Amino acid sequence: MNKRRKSPVHFEMTEVHLCSRDLRLQILSTLPFFQRLPQSALEAINQSFTEKGFDSGEYIYFAGDPGQQLYVVAQGRVRLLRANAGGKQVMLDLLVPGDFFGALPGQKQEYLDTAQAQTALCLLTISGDDFRTILETYPPVALKVLDVVAARLQAAHHTIQLLSVETAEKRIAHILLTLAAKLGEPKSEGLLIQAPLTRDDLAEMAGVTPETASRVISQFQKAGWIASGRQWIALKDEGALRALAEDRA
Amino acid sequence: MNKRRKSPVHFEMTEVHLCSRDLRLQILSTLPFFQRLPQSALEAINQSFTEKGFDSGEYIYFAGDPGQQLYVVAQGRVRLLRANAGGKQVMLDLLVPGDFFGALPGQKQEYLDTAQAQTALCLLTISGDDFRTILETYPPVALKVLDVVAARLQAAHHTIQLLSVETAEKRIAHILLTLAAKLGEPKSEGLLIQAPLTRDDLAEMAGVTPETASRVISQFQKAGWIASGRQWIALKDEGALRALAEDRA
């Protein structure tokens, strides 16, 4: 019983992945904040971006590195991390295509967090100054960016609340629900989280140790709420998880 | 020994405090994001704001309340809170004159956190729609607001890191340093944090219980790093605290 299944997640190849030229424009035009811009503007903006590929596991930059680049995920997933002196780290965010990260507007000369490729990656990048110029040139874009950053602030506040007042069990339930909403795809196993997700990853998101994450996952599995294996998790009973997460259990 | 001193913090009166008419304009023009605007624009913006007073302890709004108002602190201090079903709460931020809060741009129809007057208060308020109109009318303002929100996101990420990987002791050291940088005034007792600050407040900021906060404060006091009494704390040895906070101890 409790047989572990073969991974249903389709992993990207691990070689560097460059975006094709037309893909670039397509990605840019799909970005929520560049929508409704005239084609000419998109062309101009496209000029300012450079593409860059990364292998899975590679670091894009480290906290403390000097730099002012802004990145946009075209393909793949990026882990945004912070580590303390003791080496323990948190995952602040898991970025998917369309998300931006790096030097946010009005930031100092150095990166405050670490960015790592979770999968093979294609990024579009632009200097902070050039990005600011775009924002100044196209005010509607600035408003869109503001909306995105404000939404992220709310998400961060939610995380702070979880870390402060909730148990490990509830934090992990919350994170599974968030990930499923962001990356979930219906499969035979349940709502599969489409990203290679180790126990360590989960632990870093929930602010617990990998062992605790594993114990909680086992528990959820025994309850029949999820299915999971190596580097993947699928939700089978979202309602039950939500009930637990929201104290309605 | 360890005699407790009389509170050196000057507490505001507890009655509702309304801003004088000219104070309003002065406050608005002092706001970082309305600077460099022509006087005429300031006048127009001023029209859109309404003033509102609150007693110390009063709630401005609760999480879940429907509403779309944006608030700017003119005088006093505001606690931004989130509570869970069990009643435990976190303080997300302590807002001082010039800070805004409430319905951030592009937000749903309800408040996600709770705002409470920590002191007698004078607020300026504007509807989310009107604020958005201002941002659309004056693009430089939108950029300024973006900078502020981005900075808050960084601060929130820092807090997440603290809560995830640091001990109660270090978290409290961090918070004292942050508060001192924001509200500190040099006094004979040391760098005094100019706000009524109970152990409960500290506990809510650090994500610990009031008892733990008290124990840590006692410890810091014995080490001679801080002085403290009822509702106040002053830093005497910032360096030592920073060394502890940054793992250089």
Place this chain on the structure above:
DNA sequence: CGCGATCTTGAGGCAATTCAAAACTAGTGG
């Protein structure tokens, strides 16, 4: 002076961590 609120301190308990070892998985090459 006495009351209510704040703060301190102690003792016991518990959730989560640490340390450690075993079980499992997926990919590798014989």
Place this chain on the structure above:
DNA sequence: CCACTAGTTTTGAATTGCCTCAAGATCGCG
């Protein structure tokens, strides 16, 4: 095709940092 191996996951036992519960001390105010 199967055994081998490196990485991942599970599980156990002991430890600990923080919480809970509770009493007592202290402060500031009317």
